[in-house]
Amino acid sequence: MRRxxxxxxxxxxxxxxxxxxxxxxxxxxxxxxxxxQAIQDHGPVELATVDExxxxxxxxxxxxxxxxxxxxxKVPGGQEAAHAFRAIESFLGRPIKxxxxxxxxxxxxxxxxxxxxxxxxPLLDLDxxxxxFPEIQMVTHNLxxxxxxxxxxxxxxxxxxxxxxxNNRWMETFARSIAVNMxxxxxxxxxxxxxKEQRVAAVPGTMTLAETIGRTIREARxxxxxxxxxxxxxxxxxxxxxxxxxxxxxxTVAGFARGEAVVxxxxxxxxxxLAVQFQNENLVAARDGELIVTxxxxxxxxxxxxxxxxxxxxxxxxxxxxxxxxxxxxxxxTDAALAVVGPRYFGYEVDYTPxxxxxxx
Amino acid sequence: MRRxxxxxxxxxxxxxxxxxxxxxxxxxxxxxxxxxQAIQDHGPVELATVDExxxxxxxxxxxxxxxxxxxxxKVPGGQEAAHAFRAIESFLGRPIKxxxxxxxxxxxxxxxxxxxxxxxxPLLDLDxxxxxFPEIQMVTHNLxxxxxxxxxxxxxxxxxxxxxxxNNRWMETFARSIAVNMxxxxxxxxxxxxxKEQRVAAVPGTMTLAETIGRTIREARxxxxxxxxxxxxxxxxxxxxxxxxxxxxxxTVAGFARGEAVVxxxxxxxxxxLAVQFQNENLVAARDGELIVTxxxxxxxxxxxxxxxxxxxxxxxxxxxxxxxxxxxxxxxTDAALAVVGPRYFGYEVDYTPxxxxxxx
Numbered sequence: 168m169r170r171x172x173x174x175x176x177x178x179x180x181x182x183x184x185x186x187x188x189x190x191x192x193x194x195x196x197x198x199x200x201x202x203x204q205a206i207q208d209h210g211p212v213e214l215a216t217v218d219e220x221x222x223x224x225x226x227x228x229x230x231x232x233x234x235x236x237x238x239x240x241k242v243p244g245g246q247e248a249a250h251a252f253r254a255i256e257s258f259l260g261r262p263i264k265x266x267x268x269x270x271x272x273x274x275x276x277x278x279x280x281x282x283x284x285x286x287x288x289p290l291l292d293l294d295x296x297x298x299x300f301p302e303i304q305m306v307t308h309n310l311x312x313x314x315x316x317x318x319x320x321x322x323x324x325x326x327x328x329x330x331x332x333x334n335n336r337w338m339e340t341f342a343r344s345i346a347v348n349m350x351x352x353x354x355x356x357x358x359x360x361x362x363k364e365q366r367v368a369a370v371p372g373t374m375t376l377a378e379t380i381g382r383t384i385r386e387a388r389x390x391x392x393x394x395x396x397x398x399x400x401x402x403x404x405x406x407x408x409x410x411x412x413x414x415x416x417x418x419t420v421a422g423f424a425r426g427e428a429v430v431x432x433x434x435x436x437x438x439x440x441l442a443v444q445f446q447n448e449n450l451v452a453a454r455d456g457e458l459i460v461t462x463x464x465x466x467x468x469x470x471x472x473x474x475x476x477x478x479x480x481x482x483x484x485x486x487x488x489x490x491x492x493x494x495x496x497x498x499x500x501t502d503a504a505l506a507v508v509g510p511r512y513f514g515y516e517v518d519y520t521p522x523x524x525x526x527x528x
Numbered sequence: 529m530r531r532x533x534x535x536x537x538x539x540x541x542x543x544x545x546x547x548x549x550x551x552x553x554x555x556x557x558x559x560x561x562x563x564x565q566a567i568q569d570h571g572p573v574e575l576a577t578v579d580e581x582x583x584x585x586x587x588x589x590x591x592x593x594x595x596x597x598x599x600x601x602k603v604p605g606g607q608e609a610a611h612a613f614r615a616i617e618s619f620l621g622r623p624i625k626x627x628x629x630x631x632x633x634x635x636x637x638x639x640x641x642x643x644x645x646x647x648x649x650p651l652l653d654l655d656x657x658x659x660x661f662p663e664i665q666m667v668t669h670n671l672x673x674x675x676x677x678x679x680x681x682x683x684x685x686x687x688x689x690x691x692x693x694x695n696n697r698w699m700e701t702f703a704r705s706i707a708v709n710m711x712x713x714x715x716x717x718x719x720x721x722x723x724k725e726q727r728v729a730a731v732p733g734t735m736t737l738a739e740t741i742g743r744t745i746r747e748a749r750x751x752x753x754x755x756x757x758x759x760x761x762x763x764x765x766x767x768x769x770x771x772x773x774x775x776x777x778x779x780t781v782a783g784f785a786r787g788e789a790v791v792x793x794x795x796x797x798x799x800x801x802l803a804v805q806f807q808n809e810n811l812v813a814a815r816d817g818e819l820i821v822t823x824x825x826x827x828x829x830x831x832x833x834x835x836x837x838x839x840x841x842x843x844x845x846x847x848x849x850x851x852x853x854x855x856x857x858x859x860x861x862t863d864a865a866l867a868v869v870g871p872r873y874f875g876y877e878v879d880y881t882p883x884x885x886x887x888x889x
Contacts (some may be wrong), residue, residue: 325694326694326698330688331688333685333686341687341709344706344709345705346704375861
C-alpha cells in the first residue's frame with residue numbers, strides 16, 4: 168500500500184520526528200525546508216509499506232551524521248545525498264528500489280524524503296531506531312545481523328568514502344573520524360537491506376508514527392486542548408518532570424554534541440531538580456540525583472504550553488518545559504539490544520527499567 | 529628492459545632504502561623478511577623500467593602508512609596488501625599491469641616487492657619520492673596533477689576503505705584518521721598512474737638506486753673500506769656532523785612518530801651540537817641552533833663504523849653516528865614542490881637551501 172507524502176505531511180513528520188528525536192537527531196527545521204523544496208520541485212513522495220517489497224527487493228538508508236550543533240550552521244550543498252546514494256548503488260552492484268530512514272527522529276526523518284523526491288523513488292514506512300540514537304551501530308538492523316557495509320559518505324566539497332568493516336561498531340569508529348574530517352557532518356548511505364530483511368529487522372511504521380505525533384500536536388494546538396497530554400496519549404508516554412531550565416552545559420567534541428541540562432521543578436515538582444544528560448540525544452534523566460529514565464526509552468523535552476519539542480542545541484535558560492519519558496520499541500528491550508544501547512553502554516552503572524514500569528510504581 | 533629481483537637484491541634494496549628512508553619510512557627489517565618469504569614462495573620479481581609501459585598501461589602503488597613506531601610492533605596478517613590492491617583494481621574498473629613503490633625509502637621499498645611476488649606481477653623501477661616523506665600528498669605524482677583517488681585501505685582485521693577526495697591534501701587528512709583507527713598503521717593502494725603519466729611524474733630508477741646504495745654498503749664492509757665515504761660517493765651526499773647521540777625525544781601522536789635527537793660532536797665537530805627533528809622522517813638538522821639541512825634534502829643518521837642507517841625509532845643514547853645530508857631529486861626543488869615539502873610546510877620559517885650549496889661554502 169502506498170500513500171503520498173506532500174508538503175502538509177512533511178510538516179507533520181518533521182514535528183513528530185522532533186519528539187522521537189529525544190533532543191537530538193538534528194534540528195528538523197532545515198531538513199523540513201529541504202524536503203518541502205524537493206516536493207515542490209519534483210512532486211510528492213510515495214510512502215510504501217514493507218509488505219509490498221519482494222524478498223529480494225533492495226533498499227538503502229540515507230542520513231546525515233555528525234554533531235547537530237554543526238548541522239544547523241553548515242547548509243548542505245544539495246547533491247551530497249545523491250552522491251552517497253549513487254556510490255552505494257554502484258558498490259553494491261544491484262539496483263536499489265527503495266529509500267528508507269535509518270533514524271526517523273530529527274533531521275534524518277526528512278533527509279530521505281528529500282532524496283526520494285529528487286530521485287522519484289518510493290520511501291519505506293519504517294526506520295532502524297523508532298527514535299534517534301547517536302551511533303551507527305545503534306540500529307535494529309544491527310541487532311538482526313545486517314551489516315552497515317558498504318557504507319558511503321559524501322560532503323559538500325565533493326569528497327567521498329566507501330567503508331567496509333568487520334562489524335558495525337568498527338563502522339562507527341571509522342565513519343565518525345571521516346565525518347569529523349568532513350567538517351563534523353556528512354551525508355551517508357548504508358545498511359542496504361532486502362525486503363526479507365526489512366520485514367524482520369526494521370521498526371515498522373515509524374514514518375507514519377512521526378506524522379501522527381506531528382498531526383496530533385497541530386490539531387491539539389488548533390483545538391486549544393492540552394498539547395502535552397495529547398503527545399503522551401499518542402506515544403504512551405509520561406510527563407516525568409515539569410519546571411524551568413536553569414542550566415545548560417554543552418560542548419561539541421569528537422563529532423558529538425555532549426552536555427547536560429538542569430530543570431528546576433515547578434507545580435507538582437516544586438523543590439526538586441531534574442538533570443538530563445545528552446550525547447546528541449538525551450540519554451538519562453536524574454531526579455534529585457537518582458536516574459529515573461534511561462536509554463533506550465525516549466526522553467524528550469517539550470515547551471510547556473505549545474508542546475514544541477526542544478533539541479539539545481536549542482535548550483536555553485528560562486524555558487518552561489515538560490520532560491517526557493516515552494517507551495522505546497520492544498526491539499530495544501532484549502538483553503542483546505541493551506548491550507548496544509542500554510545505560511551501561513553509555514557509562515551509567517544502572518540496569519534499564521522500562522519507563523512505564525517505573526511510572527506505575 | 530626487465531631484470532630479476534631475488535633474495536640478494538632484496539637484501540640490498542632494503543639496506544639502501546633505509547638510507548633513502550631518512551630515519552623514517554618504517555624499519556625495513558620486517559619488510560625485508562616478508563619480501564624474502566614471498567620470493568621464496570613464488571619466485572623472483574621482475575623489475576621493469578618505465579620505458580616498457582604502453583601509454584595506457586596502468587600501475588598502482590602499494591604501501592603501508594602510519595607511525596613507524598607501531599609498524600615494528602604490529603605484524604601484518606599477510607593479506608592486507610592484496611586486499612587493498614583488489615579493492616583499487618575493482619574500483620578503477622580496469623586491469624592493472626604493474627605494481628610500484630610510492631616511497632622507496634624504508635619499509636615501502638619492500639612492501640610492493642612482496643605483493644608483486646604474491647601476485648606474480650612486474651614491479652616498476654621508480655617511485656614517487658626518491659626518499660621517504662610523512663604525508664600522502666608529498667609525492668611527485670601529486671606535483672604533476674595525478675590524483676591519489678581512488679585510495680584504498682585495508683587492515684589486518686578485515687576492515688577496508690575506499691576514499692575519493694577533491695585533492696591529495698584532503699586524502700592525507702581522511703586516510704590519516706582511518707590509519708589511526710586501524711591501529712596506527714594500514715595498507716594502502718593509491719596513485720593509479722598510466723605509462724604516459726609515469727614517464728613524466730615518477731622519480732625513475734629509485735629501486736635500482738636503493739639496491740646500488742645497499743650493495744655499495746655491503747661491498748664496502750666486505751672490503752673493509754670506509755663505508756660512510758662510499759655511501760656519500762654513491763648518493764652525492766655529505767657528512768654534515770659526527771658525534772654521539774645524547775638525547776632522544778619521541779612520541780607517537782595523530783598517526784605520526786614525532787621527536788628530536790641531539791648529537792654531541794666528536795672529532796671535527798667537537799664542542800658543537802646537532803639537533804635533528806623528525807615527523808616519521810628526519811625533517812631538519814640544526815647545528816648549534818642554526819638550520820643547516822632541511823627537507824626536501826635527505827638527512828640520514830648512520831652508525832659511524834658500519835654505515836648502518838638508524839631509523840628514528842631505533843635511535844638510542846650513546847650511538848656513535850655520522851649524520852648525512854643528501855641532495856633530493858630535482859623534482860622537489862621547484863617553488864611548487866617546496867610549497868608541498870619545503871621547510872615552511874613543516875613550520876620552519878626558513879628558505880630551502882640545497883645541501884650541496886651550503887656544503888660548498
